[in-house]
Amino acid sequence: MGSFPWLTVILLLPAAGAVVLQLIPGRRTDAIKGWTVAVVVAEAVLVGMVVFNVATTPAQGGCPGGPYARCAAIGLLPLPMHLQEQAPWITAIGASYHLGVDGVSAWILALNAGVFLVAALVVPRLTTERLKLFCGLMLLTETATTGVLVSLDLLLFYLFWEGMLIPLYFLLAFYGNENRGRATLKFVIYTVAGSLLMLLAIIYLHFQALNQGVNTFDLETLLQTPLAQQSAVPLPFSSVPTLTPQMWAFLAFAVAFAIKLPMVPFHTWLPDLYESAPAPVLVFFAGVVSKLGAYGFIRFGITLFSHPAHQLQPLLVALAVLGILYGAVMVLSQTDIKRMVAYASVSHMSFIALGIFSLDQNGINGALIQIVNHGIIIVGLFLIADWVEARTGTRDIREMAGMERRTPWLYAMFLVITLAALGLPGTLGFVGELTTMLGAFQYFWLLAVLAGVGVVLASWYMLRLHQGLMHEAPTPRTEKVRDLRLREGLVLAPLAALLIFLGVYPHPIGAVTSQSVPAVVRLADAGQVTAHDVPLSHTSGAQR
Amino acid sequence: MFPYILLTAGFLFAVGVLGVLIRRNPLVVFMSIELMLNAVNLVLVGYSSYLNSEEGQIFAFMVIVVAAAEVVVGLGLLTRVFRIGRELDVDDLDEMQQ
């Protein structure tokens, strides 16, 4: 790929598209949508090239099997990156414009480009008020999410992480159903609270490094800078592990990411928001924005804070498993199809969390696969829920039945997505759940068993959803529904086809992720090896 | 001598602040803001002289331009407010409360 700044291009292309969009007159809705689609298609093509490049070229850097101090001495960076760009940014405080792509971010980038493509395609041109504003905000969001995925500088990452909220806020606050105001407020408060904690932790890290004479926000540099172990402040309960400053910092990061992910008990903003947001926003919100929490855990959480991650591992995996089961049971109690999908999403996202916190190569690879998997599934499910709502005028599953007779294509596509969502072997869902559960199993067998209960519950609620809409005799609301339009079918069919294709041949994902995950796991394992340095390490998760 | 220049500038600035705080006439408030801007200019020029560097003067120049622009817009706003029949009192301009 030469020295051309591809990452900067994919980062700025959507924003540039949003700027150009302002030149189109507001009443030319066809031109507005056409331009938006053109921009996201171009972005998708470029991202495709980048991912292909990641898959086919060896990484630069990375520290194969050795202590990092030694690698640093010979100039090797801890993370094996495939494409990197670096330029000074705010030199006074050591922040730099450092972008990079590796196997961890490559497929999420592809997912990002894909869901924004879908979102642009499904924006209803005629019924969206102020279409130009909508499309512009959407493109800005894409730049922000891309920025989150390619930033290797903590400050830059934080900038995009928070910047993402601005267009999202307007999208959620202006568009959507009548409940949007409350839901948006809840989401924004949750997210900002988490992010501020993260900012504090980032500043803490910066000063930690500064104390050792390194003025930086750069992830790779911070990873090479061994953070001083500070004495813990004891808590009044002797059974509670004491919290070192690093653990506080990790918790701050973890809360920010856990809110975005979301993990139980930080999830209550999600059903409200998913219920009220419009479909195109949901497509990329559920499809990729929530995945960024998981990405953050992998990229920053467990690498920068390997000690605390290992010490809190039992808590984290317990929360993940709780999320799987809790989300699944909550689905069973819902009657609103969007809320059902929302809680199903909580359950599925917890699988991702489980994979990450197994701190194991299989688990983290699995989490990355599950990210792609769930991104595709949730996009499909929300589109279907939205289209069903538009056709029947209701979201209450009790008022719907028997749509199959009139909607065979919807039935078929919905079926494939349902099956992937319940993790049927042969779909991508199985690959993700198999590998995350394997990671969890290697940490502690009971986790995999409980996750397995979650899988069984998933088959229960997903079939309840699918059959509730499709089977039995039609109700008054559903007896005149029409099948998918060609346009809608052409959006859904690739999703369904991908779920099957990648289920039968998941190698392309695994081959890319497994190039980079070993480096992440080595970084995370650094915490385990010296866990005894930290007082009260009885919670350390070395049970293998 | 330099410390006294800084001291005077600080004083000018503080007096400007005081004006903003206690006066209700927007015109006087504007003038107080001008005072503050001038105080900053004094610091800039003082340092420029102290460090034998023209850059402070350049910045002071920019400040003067911005101040001029600000006065133009601000006074325009005031005439507007006056024209729609409001009394010239900053405490009446409290739409922010709603």
Next chain:
Amino acid sequence: MNGLLMALLILVAVSALGVVFAPQTIYSALSLVVTVGLLAVIFLVLNAQFLFAVQLIVYAGAVMVLFVFIIALLDPASEERARLTDPRLVLGVLAIAGICAAVFIAARNGVTYDTSCTHQAVSCMHGYRVGSGGGAADPYHTFGFPAAQVNAAGNVQTVANQLFHTYVLPFEITSLLLLVAAIGAVYLTRRTSTATGRGGAARPARPAPDDLPRESAEAPRETGERPLVTGGR
């Protein structure tokens, strides 16, 4: 020279007080004229001849004329004097004291540039050492004005040279800012059609009902009165 400067500084301080405490607006304005004029002289003393000229022309000339003009135009009534117990007055005086004390202490104890300053101490920020032992490292122990040395090429030339080379972009941006301000002022002070009482004919005819979506798409750019933020659906 120092005596002159000292005197100027004192005069400036006094006239500044006049701006704030003058009972009538026009006196405030005149005090301000005096203040900016004195400042211009201070600039001259500090070898900033160019700024001296600019200060006189822009401030004492243009800006203050504008102020006086507006005062004449609007004829504001004199307001009540602030009571001595007004918490804001107390706060303001305290602010004066605090700022002056802070500046004086900082200036007396020295804020010095120190190349040996690394990131070891809290008081050491990016090369500037703040705190004890200030005067010792001061490269200019005595405060003087080596005018001939500094401005061998001439102050105006030096400033212009910098302004049109190094700082040409900010310079152009400020010119743009002025332009925008001018346009804004014209926009703000123009006579609106409603104010002239020409009736509904001046307003654009209401669009036909079937035209509504287009109108809503166009509306924000047509009028300035629309609220900035409204609901979507």
Next chain:
Amino acid sequence: MNPTVIAGLSATILLLPILGSALCGFLGVPLGRRFVNWVGTVSIGLAFAAVLVLLALLLHAPQGHQSSTVVLWNWLSLGAGSNLGVSVNVTVDALSVWMLLVITGVGFLIHVYSVGYMEHDPGVARFFSYMNFFIFAMALLVLAANMVILIIGWAGVALASYLLIGFWHDRRSAAVAARKAMITQVIGDVALVLAAFLIFVNLGTAPYCPPGAHCPAAAGGAQHLHTLNLPQIFAHASSLGPNSPTLTIICILIAIGAFAKSAQFPLHTWLPDAMEGPTPVSALIHAATMVTAGVYLIARFHPLFDLAPVAAGMVASVGMGTSIMAGFIALSQTDIKRVIAYSTMSQIGLMIFAVGIGAYAAGLYHLMIHAFFKALLFLAAGNVIHTMHDEQDIRQMGGLQARMRITAWSFLVGSLALGGFLFGGMFSKEDLLGFGTVNGPAAPALYIVGVAVNVLTGLYAFRLYGVTFTGEPRSDLARHAHEARRVMLIPVVILAALAAVAGWVLQWPVTIAGFRPAFVDAFLNPVFHTAVSGPIAHEPGAGLAGIGFVIGTGLSVIGIAVALRIWVRRDLDAPAWFRGPILGWLPRLSFHKLYIDELYDALLVRPGYALARVLRRTVEPEVMDGWVRGVTGVATDFSAGIRSVQTGLIRDYASIMVFFAVAFTVALIIAAGLVH
């Protein structure tokens, strides 16, 4: 055997059905019924031909080369070391070919039959698409040489089963039954996946060496068996040692998977409900092939079960227990398909028992014979249901023998084969029961249960035959019944012929005058007699086998005879005994299927929904949102205090700002140590 040829043939066997499925699914509706009928059946016929070629290759392969594993493509590879690395491998050996013969052979006949059965159904394209997909998934399941790929096939058949049970979408009962079947299958899948995890973590010491490649000697240090390839799993099974608890747990998990698929207690309740699907589906999936996959699975994993006698004993016991339980329930059911379904459950119980005690070949022998006669029974029942206009209650039937002679005779052949007299079952069932005399945990006890099942089998088989086909018609529908079309009769007749002849030809359980055909043993036993697998079941001696055969067949005949007297000649009013107060609970228990469905409903389903309700009404708003509200409450109180400051006057805001700015500056100066 040439690997390329094997790979090509395996791929053909897999591709033909999936291709047929795709063609029917995507083009079936526009291209019409004829297209679907031809594509749907021919694809399976060709696959069957390919299986026959494989069989020929296998029979001509030299000794010791009768198993071949080939890699089709790399499925997933998560890097070196202890990371998952799975490739799509297929194994062709006697076991997989044996299963393929049943799947594609019986499958082909049932597909042909379906052409007639589904002739009036508008969803025929969907039907054949699903059926072909089932054949594909089943073929993948038996060909897979990797545990993950096996699980994919395993779930694929579950999916086909789900789709076909719920084939008639507008029936609520069908939807519920399909969901129940699927959830049960997912439980089995999860068990298998957990077993795979245990294997992954605990088994294996050598790095992966692909078949055919030159591998260096294993480097030291334990490594996970990250490929999950079956041959390697088996090769390393003994590394855990005999009777290891880990291996026992692995085997129990595999057995749970098998139980879910094969409808064994306690995961059996879905099978009778699964009869909601079209009858050919019941014949193919819920009788002949899919439900026997559990038997195949345990046979495939025989090296593990050989080393885990506790688990194997559990399997045998559960199989026999299910067998007698299902036989008991079958006695009182009134739905013609449910009776056959319970008999299927019972017969599979016997097969599970056989593989549990190590009599793999005997179990698989019964599997094939059972596929013949059970498919026959279902198809014949399908003819009856077809002519009765979807009426399935045998109390509405009767006297059909005169109206549909060929169907009735075929059904009789099937009943005899099931009952274990003259045909099919007499050979295969007695063969496996013979092993029961000398093998297994508590061999005599289980054997006695087994022969008791024989009596029950004869009873319910001929109860069904008698009530349905003999006597007087009990409804107008039955009076107007007529024989089925030829396309539906030919497969029935072929299956009847197979059920009648196969046992005589393939293998006898006893030696008569020194003569005993034993082709099944000869064909299959090399798979189970390998160097890595442990001891296999003891053959009963010739005398013992003879005595067992006489006892077993005798009891079958007694069961049949009693049934004939009660329900055909009607000169023995046996049910009267069970109307009294003493034994009255027995038929009720049987009729209500031992109340197991009700038990599950009360223990699992209702608590599940109740928990969900509690979570939604209480936990979510009070706990999950509650803690957040607690935090925000503090903030709200704080802001309420702050609000008084917000006067809306700019000067007040400015005052506050100034205050803090100055305070901050002063504080900074003091902190910087500038004040001495």
